[in-house]
Amino acid sequence: MRSHKVNEKGMTLVEILAALVILGIVFVGFMTIFPQMTNFNEKTGTKLETMNEARNLLHEFKTLYTLDEFEGNGYTESNGMWIKTMVGKTVNEKIEYRIQQAPSLEAGTKIEQSNLHFVEILIINNNKVKSKTFGYIEVLK
Numbered sequence: 001m002r003s004h005k006v007n008e009k010g011m012t013l014v015e016i017l018a019a020l021v022i023l024g025i026v027f028v029g030f031m032t033i034f035p036q037m038t039n040f041n042e043k044t045g046t047k048l049e050t051m052n053e054a055r056n057l058l059h060e061f062k063t064l065y066t067l068d069e070f071e072g073n074g075y076t077e078s079n080g081m082w083i084k085t086m087v088g089k090t091v092n093e094k095i096e097y098r099i100q101q102a103p104s105l106e107a108g109t110k111i112e113q114s115n116l117h118f119v120e121i122l123i124i125n126n127n128k129v130k131s132k133t134f135g136y137i138e139v140l141k
Contacts, residue, residue: 050123050131057095057121058135067139070099077101088123096122104136115139 075082075097082099103115116136123131 047131050125051133053089054121054123054131054133058119058133061097061119061121061137070101070139075099088125090125092126094124096124098122099137103139 070082073084075084077083080101082097082101084097086095086097087093088095098120100118102117104118105116115138117139118134119137120132120134122129
């Protein structure tokens, strides 16, 4: 009888096909994650942009006011708040200022009394609130 040496150093075609199928399944799984990550990053970027814009508006808004400035001047009264809506940077964007009529905090001395009123600024795009920030402004009596 003759003995025949078998070379077992290589891979069979079935093993290669099985490895390709497994790699393909793993690759497809990873590919579904990337569009979701891109969408999430875009939403986060938009949210950060509008939050910074709202903070800047609040910073501009924090000057000394008197009660007379809110009566009229484009402010309407609703549910104990003065509300003013302005056009934003884009066509569908609105900026809404809401100032609480009753003081939230009292500050100062009896001679010069001022009140801190709660202010809320909303940035609205396509009738959805994209960003909201709040703070307090000083209003003289």
